[in-house]
Amino acid sequence: MSTFLSYLTVLALATLLLAPALYGLARDRRIDRRLREAADGRSGRTLRTAPQKSSSRSTVPSTATW
Incomplete structure (x- = not known):
């Protein structure tokens, strides 16, 4: 029985x-597969993206430094 417990341990x-x-x-293989699919132009899976905000004003990047 001791041998069995040793093997189990x-x-x-x-x-x-x-x-x-x-x-x-x-995980790496899954990421590589998605990169290959994107490079080939295939879309094996749809990506979830954030909803786009519709605004009439253009967005200007902030130049303020704190």
């Missing part, structure tokens, strides 16, 4: 150490 520690790395790898 090693498996749990390995999972805890590998989980963040595997999550980051999956």
Whole structure:
């Protein structure tokens, strides 16, 4: 029984150490896929954008420094 618990402990520690790395790898692959799709002009997914404000005045950037 002690051997089984040792294996289980090693498996749990390995999972805890590998989980963040595997999550980051999956995230990087997803971002790379979206960049390739954007470069090819395909739109595999619609991006959510903020609603546009309609204004008759043009926006001038602020030059004030504090």
